[in-house]
Amino acid sequence: MVQRKHREALKNAKRIVVKAGSKVLVEQTGRPDHQQLKALVDELSAIRNDGGELAFVSSGAVGAGLDALNFARRPKDIPDLQMAAAVGQISLISAYHELFKANGVNVGQVLLTHDALKHRTRHLNARNTLINLIKNRVIPIINENDTISTKEIKFGDNDVLAALVSILIDADALVLLSTTDGLRNGDERVSYIEEVDDDVLALVADKADNLSTGGMASKLKSAQIAAHNGIPVVIADGRKPGVLAHIFQGQDEGTLLFPKAGNMSKRKSWIAFFNRAEGCVVIDDGAVDALRKGKSLLPVGIKAVKGNFKTGAMVDIQSPSGESVARGLVELPSHEIDDLKGRKTAGKSGEVVHHDNMVIL
Template sequence: MREAVTGAKRIVVKVGSSSLTTAAGGIDGERVSSLVDALAKLVDDGREVVLVSSGAIAAGLAPLGLRRRPRDLAAQQAAASVGQGLLIGHYAASFARFGRTVGQVLLTADDVTRRAHYRNAYRTLRKLLDLRAVPIVNENDTVATDEIRFGDNDRLAALVAALVEADLLVLLSDVDALYTGDPAKPDSRRIDEVRGGDDLAGVAIGKTGRAGVGTGGMVTKVEAARIATGAGIPVVLTAAPLAGAALAGEPIGTFFHREPRKPAARLFWLAHATAPRGRLHLDPGAVQAIVVRRKSLLPAGITAVDGSFLAGEPVDLVDAGSGVPVARGLVNYDAVELPVLLGRSTKDLDPDYRREIVHRDDLVLL
């Protein structure tokens, strides 16, 4: 399985705040240099590397005299505005030791949830790689709202890996692998491989990092691994100090096997890189048609509509009985057009309203 690591030509590496900064805030230069040593070796070997790095907010804490990560948004944005420059400065100086140039790429939620922005982000990253630079990606926390709580960049890293069609995603944290429970407890067992959801049954996944400066935890890393492997990208999860060994193919950390079938890029974007603008509630017959028979959604099966959206925007299709989303699709009507169509057969509608509410080609199961 480690041949997938040593044979990877394009690699996305994600590192968390706790792996780069001190518990009190501020950048740990030795940790940054150690990580760059491992990544620069990959570039020298002719491989392409994209680094997704958290740490802007954490890096800004000490310079601003903040003892802990602030809770209010304005203080987080202020810390990010100070810390991002310090963070990229450390990376630039460290990569310069190897004669390498870095390029800063700051993304917001719109850049990964709006299709046109998604393509623009790809072009920027692709050009940086073509120019032999190392793209360093982070969320644009200085103007961010929801994405500051976006899973400590784990989900962003999975989306970037899919965006650049990476051969491997490496998730670095302060834990050396995925365990069945708290690694500090003697009854916790290390998980060497994950081939599917069954391998995670009964695994207790924590939600917070040990250092207290990040926002992620194993739950966001496992979700990121699910997204990446679903896009056909294998994942290695290990501790940041072990990055060099992991990238050399040594059997450390947890290896997540990729799914054998890679989804169409458009459907992957719809499932993982969009934010639904509304919800369509479906009766049991419509749920059966969507989930089992893979049919288009017609107005007869919709019982209610939530949200304000326009034709062409993503909406979640929800089982009205359980309230659980079963699919996501691009809707063919504005929200204001739907109430008069609900529960009606298409043959009873005006010809202008006989098309599907969501066509099966614009729909992905969740």
């Protein structure tokens, strides 16, 4: 059975990223749940002490800050959220430091922003730092840098951040811990999915709350990002005793998304997932076919340009119907592409987006 084979493959995972959501880590008030934190830290420490390599993506800073500041609800104002994160991060990381220390494990704090990871040099610096921590048996505790993040540079939630970290460090597996035992289809747990499509997303019924921003839809979409880069993902109940041990013993725990054959190169992954589009180029049907056959984007196939962007910017490449066909780094600024659209030349290079700088979606 395919699923049994894939579950067994998790036994061989050595470098693992584990993400725990806010509701796994804190009480309803937002105060850190120390009993739950200890249980999770004990599990992570056991994997590390057994030779595993770990990176831990932890939510909970904002939630912990809400309680310390006596906020009744999660604020919508960015400065108040940043203040809560600054206060709560101290409480959370202090608790982790003491709990891991009791297990003989060193930890390091790493705060990231999307802006840092989309910049190629800083992207590589972040990768080198994380891998060096892991190789020296230190568990990096990673969170989004909410104290400086704004709408333009936020990852969106820590599910996405965990997927990007798993790609960044070449993880063997990603575990997204929630307060449910995986994707549900009515009263039944969905044990295994091959692709996150509309039918799978139709099973999701997320509800907003005061403590967290993610949900099952976010976890599934983040899992798909990791799976597209060859990384198996398990979505499981983070409050269930022994859940991590069960997963890496190959047991039928949570919902497993196992990647298909054929991984992206690191550069293509960086283009596809670590950049945000600064504009859009609409192309005709002939250009769509050409791109899917491995060709570069030429001006003759461009119908319209949306947005103002510079040379080297990431753009979405869309079909006439609005379907996202590809993403790529442009060779020319938006105003020059707009002037050249429909023509058979683009200056010296002859290309608007070279196929080496493009990912087909």
